[in-house]
Amino acid sequence: MDFAFLDQLWLARLPLIKGLGVSISISFLSIAVGTVLGIFVGLALTYGYKPMQWLVRGYTDFIRGTPVLVLVLASYYVLSTVGVELGPFQAGILALAVFCSSHVGELVRGALQSIPKGQTEAAKAIGLTFSQTFAYVLGPQALRQALPAWVNTAAEMVKASTLLSIIGVGELLLRTQELISRTFMSLEFYFFAGFLYFVINYSIERFGRYVERKTAVPS
């Protein structure tokens, strides 16, 4: 790398910072919406009535069997065809949130099912209602179970946010590609973008390990 790259990098600092900001907002929004949706999906998968369980099972299996890129493209092009006017940003967030919800749903289901039945029975024995059982007994234990995997999912979402560049959302990767088409420094700028993503995801990974240690049941 020579100084020409550093010059270009300095010139392009504003679009790059903006792009990074957009990437972070995409990740944050899709994780937030996806998690809330996913908790409902997980609850429905575990405690829902049979027909409801089948419906939600179909939803998660369909979403998990479809590539994220297909979800993103479909959400962007299909919604505009049926007259729902969403910009690429909103359509992209919708697709990523749906993707996230299916993964969080399975996480929540796995966590809830891993709690021994005796816990629910004990709660019943001391006269707790279902919502009390969930709030004081099942929820906190499931949270501890699901948290490390949820942090992993968050890192996945940051990586998936790059897919929105394909429908023209001005996030970090798209800004990088625009820069490359102007400067022809593909090696340096892809490297730089990759490095930024690495730093973000590595921090999330380390944070995940920290959470895992902190929430582990002392033995």
Place this chain on the structure above:
Amino acid sequence: MTYSLNFAAVWRSFDLLLEGLALSLGLAFAAILAGCVIGLIAAFGLVSKTVALRKPAGLYVTIIRNTPILVLVLFSYFALPELGVRLGKIESFVLTLAIYSGAYLAEVFRGGLIAVPPGQREAGLAIGLTEMQIRTSIIIPLMLRNVLPSLGSTMISLFKDTSLAAAIAVPELTFEARKINVETFRVIETWIVASCLYVATCSLLAALMRVVERRLAVPR
């Protein structure tokens, strides 16, 4: 709002989608084969007692797992030629996918290797096998059986990742679906059919893996 579904245009181009699907499967298959080799080497690096092997393997896994695959795909297609490595679209994509899946498989195989009881290696030593023979004829077969479920889910997510080849214009399923969209404007129908093809293939792969798992299960 009224929109009437009309699949006729998509059915006319259905063979294009099937060709795309075949290419997607081919890409995934080539990548998982190469990825297994890379992952196996890296996994032996990860469990090695030698720091000089453990550190590079750990670095490879950490870097690749924390970088978005789209960045890797674009990097190897657009930036590697600057380093004098000139590959075609398909070759560069398969290489990227192999290196990407190699990092995930390394973790999978590492778990499998740790789960093989040390007595197996000692038994091999006792009957006079060399370290290499112990690996190829005892440890790797036992490890593969341990990791079959995770190997299956890695394969399925690898198959889904082939959709990213559309970003560098490899004519796989997603790329063909976009092409049909542009030509026929039957956007909803095309995406429904393409998603169903993906879902069906993933379910098929999952079912196939379950059969393999049952066949290879240790009899009790």
